[in-house]
Amino acid sequence: MPARESITCFPEIREPLLNTRSAQGKNTRVLPSPFDATDLGDLGPEESLPDLPDVSEVETVRHFTRLSRLNYGIDHGMYPLGSCTMKYNPKISEAIAGSFAAIHPADGNAMHEILEFCCLLEDCLKEICGMDACCLWPAAGAHGELTGMLVIKKAIALSGRKKNTVLIPDTAHGTNPASCAIAGFGTKSIPSGEQGYLTAEILKEHLNEDIAALMITNPNTLGIFEREIHDIAGLLHDNGAYLYMDGANLNALMGIARPGDMGVDCLHVNLHKTFGTPHGGGGPGSGPVMVRKELERFLPCPVITRDSREKYTLTWDRAHSIGMVHSCLGNMGVLIKALTYILSLGAEGLRNAATSACLNANYLKSRLSGYFDLPFSTPTLHEFVLSDLRQKDAGITTMDMAKTLMEFGFHPPTVYFPLVVSGAMMIEPTETESLDELERFAHAMETIAQMCLTRPEELHESPGTCPVDRVDEVWAARNLILTWGSFESNKGDMVSK
């Protein structure tokens, strides 16, 4: 095994399940009790107390603190997950969002100020993307996609046209077709060109009366800028169809190029990627949607309106709106963090961030292309995709290399995606990595490439120094132990298996 990285290695901790620490009477918490207990018999209450672990405060804190140490986060080190834009999450954004924690959405005075901040965020996002209108409420990227596709569906329905199919390039995120399906569209996958981007020629072959939209990611998941996007938009518009852009990779474009100028009609952006809000181990994210003027009236309600006296109000009464997409106003805490990020950087800072993100990715690509197969030679921006082709002869797969990277103290890249590259490793370092950290990563990857030739068996066994060894995902799907209750009742079975 390679030497354990002293900076990012994991502790040897086995933390039992919380319920195994439970014993009656351990929890002695004193809670706010302003009211005398009254008879609650009219609720038809449950006789037994809720079935929760009974543990002390210290045990709760230690349990979850120990669990936290089994995790890898951005503050540990580089997290080069392609298309996820795992950049540094500024601490000031957390501090500022904290001051909003106690505001109830029915608190009119406080909310008026918040709506003003929301308007400012809308303005910033519209400016960055070159779009006309914005809705901040979708709670994640996929939620934004669904919202955008519902907007397009409604626009088509209102025009009386029958267009039921959305074209999606084969490099797209899996959420794209799933979102289209809920919005009532069929989807058709179309191949990217030989150069790794969609050409107007290919699109022409698939365009017909039934096509409602094309859903494209730009730069795409190979990191390649869709250079024919403007012509593609023209073809779609001539056909009465819309161009939807998945803005997951907007980090490459801030201040450099604007989707609106490319002919995009509708897009979502991921605030938890491009605008540095934390992913929280899988949410909360935020996926605002932006549209061109002609689609504005279909955006979800409520809409924030600003009158001439700088008074901000929410309007629900919108005849053509697709309706509400969230029980309140979206992930407001995340919106505030994204606004903080944008204002911290300013126009120049955003542009510099995009530039550095692309430079860092291209630096790594140059450093690694001597060791790994680079399936597309087309220039790339903020991320690039390698394959395991050159390691295959040694019997090494992308999975082996990803798991070995953990031994070097790195989170692996996105693996086996996009699907157009067999054994893909999609690497996105982001702008917040120093040259030293990039070098450390390049060195780890080179060492792994050499190990494939000299000590391939070690790669199959990795990781060996993480909190657990390679995890059996098939076993999990076969046995379906999803709660500690089912763990208890399955214990006998598990031993015999």
Place this chain on the structure above:
Amino acid sequence: MSYLCQTDEDLKTILDTIGIDSAQEVFSSIPVTLKYTDRLDIPGPLDEEFLRKTLAGRPSEGGFAGGGIYRHHIPALVDAVASRQEFLTAYTPYQPEISQGTLQGIFEYQSMMASLTGMEVSNASMYDGATALAEAALMASRLKGIRRIIVTRTTHPAYRAVLRTYLQNIRDLELVEIPFDPDTGRTDLRSLEEAVGEDAAFFVQQPNYFGIVEPMEKIAEISSKTGFWGMVITEAISLGIMKRPGSYDPDVVVGEAQSFGNPVCAGGPLLGFFCVNKNHVRRMPGRVVGMTKDHNGRDAFCLTLATREQHIRREKATSNICSNQGLCALRSALYLSAMGPKGLRTVASQCASGARYLMAALKDKGIQPLFGAPFFHEFVMKMDEKKRLALKDLGIIAGIPIAADYPELPDAVLITVTEMNTKEDLRCLLENL
């Protein structure tokens, strides 16, 4: 402020390695006509102190607003532990070997939600209660023979609105609302009985949007005549005292668990939960964490049932959901661990007791609630707009006006009491009514 770390010398090394002369050359693949040459019109860069002064939240003191988003006590340990970067800055746990913290935390969240709802399985969370209900309806709509989604009119208006949004393009599916009894505020059982059938999926909120406790035994009995039915819980604290939803044998229990350790935060992030029994587990949307083994036979955790999900099944997936509300779910696990069985019961009974205390005092003043049936910690009363706004000027949020959603209830206001209110708050409200 920028979070870049390259010196001029570093930049030179980077450019030399790539083989370009200037940083802007890295964008040479973008057609010149598509390049943005102006300067973005965006304020900044702003320093931290300026940002703190400018972007500050200024909450009103106290109040009586709930309606699906509730102010509850959050033990200090929740913020302290959940803000650890290892939890906060990690991605979705695709690489289980270095994500065991997130995974075990979610597994424990799933375990506690399953046990509180009395269901066998919980997923790893949804965006919020409204989208959880919408996803449950989508799940039901894929079952054979389901052509109608029935929902009570006493279900949260925003939830019904989101439901309409999600279902608007699902073919041959009708959305039906069941009226409520204007005296009790409960769902009208006769209408429900007339509406149910094997071709319908039915959802009922308990306690309902008016805070009223629905007659669940009877509703469960009627619901058994539907093809699928579910309960919607918008106040998770009620699970600390009310009969477990699972005891009525619904197909799904969904709702909002923001109350478990997540602040009101101007309405989000919230925390949708989604619980089913094992027979529906493969139809369930969203992420789910399972226990497994590592190659040495040791217990470990990973995301499982991926074959339902969008990255594998694409347009045939059970849902398009990718991110959920991971950190909010972790906060819930921390909260429930900090509360324990007695703590959660105490919070629930404090809320209900406080609401009864206020109701009694109102009745003493001759003010009657709009509905007569038992309630949990919310009730509806009439309050004219002038009075409500006068209270607002005093810094008291005097409930949520609901007449826009229920035109049949003019001047109706939904009043909520939680353990965060004090007797002094209540006195203040009563004096100014």
